[in-house]
Amino acid sequence: MAELMPWLEPWYRRFVAAMAAERAPQALMLGGPRGVGKEALAQALAARWLCERPLEAGESACGQCRSCRLLRAGDHPLAWRLAPEASLGNEGRQITLEQIRDLQEGLSLAEAGRRVVTIVPAEAMNRFTANALLKVLEEPPAGVSFLLVTESPSALLPTVRSRCQVWWIAPPARDAALAWLATQEGGPQAAPLLDLAGGAPLAALQWARAGWGRWIERFLAEVGGEAPKSPLTWAAGLESWLKAKETQESGFGLEAWMDWWLRWLHDLARVASGAPARHFPQAGERLRALAGRASLRTWLALETKARARAEWVRHPLNLRLYLEDVVSDYADLIGGKG
Numbered sequence: 128m129a130e131l132m133p134w135l136e137p138w139y140r141r142f143v144a145a146m147a148a149e150r151a152p153q154a155l156m157l158g159g160p161r162g163v164g165k166e167a168l169a170q171a172l173a174a175r176w177l178c179e180r181p182l183e184a185g186e187s188a189c190g191q192c193r194s195c196r197l198l199r200a201g202d203h204p205l206a207w208r209l210a211p212e213a214s215l216g217n218e219g220r221q222i223t224l225e226q227i228r229d230l231q232e233g234l235s236l237a238e239a240g241r242r243v244v245t246i247v248p249a250e251a252m253n254r255f256t257a258n259a260l261l262k263v264l265e266e267p268p269a270g271v272s273f274l275l276v277t278e279s280p281s282a283l284l285p286t287v288r289s290r291c292q293v294w295w296i297a298p299p300a301r302d303a304a305l306a307w308l309a310t311q312e313g314g315p316q317a318a319p320l321l322d323l324a325g326g327a328p329l330a331a332l333q334w335a336r337a338g339w340g341r342w343i344e345r346f347l348a349e350v351g352g353e354a355p356k357s358p359l360t361w362a363a364g365l366e367s368w369l370k371a372k373e374t375q376e377s378g379f380g381l382e383a384w385m386d387w388w389l390r391w392l393h394d395l396a397r398v399a400s401g402a403p404a405r406h407f408p409q410a411g412e413r414l415r416a417l418a419g420r421a422s423l424r425t426w427l428a429l430e431t432k433a434r435a436r437a438e439w440v441r442h443p444l445n446l447r448l449y450l451e452d453v454v455s456d457y458a459d460l461i462g463g464k465g
């Protein structure tokens with residue numbers, strides 16, 4: 128078994144202890160911010176649940192048995208993984224009713240005994256699919272362990288949530304995250320991205336490996352408003368940045384920019400309320416100067432509005448207009464003139 132990240136180990140041990148006491152949760156919701164290792168934890172728990180010869184001393188899955196090998200190959204007949212599938216008519220990246228029905232059928236056909244169902248991300252279930260899953264959760268077949276991975280447990284149907292034991296996987300302490308990053312390939316380059324990633328080491332590492340470190344300065348120069356722009360020119364510049372070959376090749380696009388944008392607005396609201404910046408501590412002075420230009424209430428309203436806009440980030444009808452709309456209030460606030 129691949130080594131589990133140190134901050135996930137207590138959760139893993141908790142699961143193993145519950146298994147030993149024969150009270151492992153039938154349905155477990157692994158919540159936590161992106162890039163904190165929820166999927167790695169789910170994989171480790173699934174391996175442990177299914178392993179035929181767990182190592183007693185280390186309490187770990189053996190990594191060698193038939194079950195461990197099949198699971199690693201993504202080919203275990205008793206392990207289901209439900210994730211949004213890219214297909215026609217599924218641009219919203221939803222888990223479909225058909226997937227839940229296939230699961231139901233698979234569970235009814237499969238031999239009894241230990242089985243595991245991982246749903247990732249669980250918030251990709253809409254009301255209908257969640258209700259279909261609820262029927263399974265209400266009368267779960269014996270031996271089936273459900274692992275629901277999500278960034279926002281509160282976005283799930285309360286009836287589904289209440290069937291689950293909910294674990295919130297918080298990012299590790301900064302020192303622990305940096306120590307772990309130092310041992311990873313590309314990790315040193317990830318250190319400056321750790322705060323921006325909200326302390327989530329895997330997110331920082333992924334961004335660093337994609338070369339996103341170079342985009343921070345550009346992002347900050349624009350949002351920091353050193354050179355005030357009108358929303359129109361700003362949106363035009365943003366569009367050409369996001370569409371540039373180099374940008375796209377690094378995997379940085381509208382979704383990533385919007386994610387950073389929300390984090391920036393969040394920091395402004397924090398600083399306006401007297402708290403320290405969380406994602407952009409290196410821009411603390413700039414944040415303080417900007418935060419003073421409006422009331423906390425205004426910054427909070429701006430953040431709320433931006434979050435609503437972000438719902439459409441995957442399919443804006445028109446990129447330029449979308450960007451104009453997203454930056455317009457902010458540009459007015461920090462002094463851009465039409």
Ligand SMILES: [Zn+2]
Nearest residue numbers: 178189192195
């Ligand atoms: Zn094994």
